[in-house]
Amino acid sequence: MKHFSFVSEDNLRLNLENAFKHVEFLVFTLESPNINQAQLSSIRKTVIIHIAALIEALLLWKLKQVNPKGTMELDGQWKYADIKIVYQINSSKQVVAGIRKREQKKLDKLDFLQISRACLKNGIIKSEQLFRDVDDIRKFRNRQHLGGLKGLERDYSKDDLEFCFSVVSRVIKAVSG
Amino acid sequence: MNSKRKLLKKPRISIKKDTPIGLIEKALGINLGVKPDMKASSFLRLKGYPSLARMLEA
Numbered sequence: 001m002k003h004f005s006f007v008s009e010d011n012l013r014l015n016l017e018n019a020f021k022h023v024e025f026l027v028f029t030l031e032s033p034n035i036n037q038a039q040l041s042s043i044r045k046t047v048i049i050h051i052a053a054l055i056e057a058l059l060l061w062k063l064k065q066v067n068p069k070g071t072m073e074l075d076g077q078w079k080y081a082d083i084k085i086v087y088q089i090n091s092s093k094q095v096v097a098g099i100r101k102r103e104q105k106k107l108d109k110l111d112f113l114q115i116s117r118a119c120l121k122n123g124i125i126k127s128e129q130l131f132r133d134v135d136d137i138r139k140f141r142n143r144q145h146l147g148g149l150k151g152l153e154r155d156y157s158k159d160d161l162e163f164c165f166s167v168v169s170r171v172i173k174a175v176s177g
Numbered sequence: 178m179n180s181k182r183k184l185l186k187k188p189r190i191s192i193k194k195d196t197p198i199g200l201i202e203k204a205l206g207i208n209l210g211v212k213p214d215m216k217a218s219s220f221l222r223l224k225g226y227p228s229l230a231r232m233l234e235a
Contacts, residue, residue: 002235027221028207165226165229
């Protein structure tokens, strides 16, 4: 399989290829006329979760390529030290003073949103549209956390899958260049 | 081969743009309801996955 031949890390490349192979199998299985219609949405959700994992892994890999030291500063992320209370407003509010320093975060510790924002900042994701589409995939992926859903889980359509495939193909183009 | 062993066995196929659907059906133990000589990428376009079809064709 040649989708991920540009990925230099052997284990990652194999994991990506195996995950994509599994996605292909699931898609063909979905199209069987004998499939239980009630399961269609659930299987599509599985495909989406796998595609989200692929996208996140590809973006992180590329981020590591352009940041060889393995860490980066994130906007709005500070480490605080030597905090001193200047004034106690009430039992839950204080005026404080101290030292703050921009936090160097290890790339392996970044979450999906931080990864995609960093990729936009570093020019790996070159368009706001692709950033927004990747973020939509992230939101799809987060719907696996059922405890965080406000209402009944939605049904996933074939159009949702086509959208995911269009995003992953654009991400592959962005990171393989 | 009984149906349980069929489910557990990993499909030994690498899908390319011109992989015949008949081969995919046999590997996955499914019926896709089209002619067996139809190509994989053509099937995906027919079923509404043009982006996935393009990825196979790339």
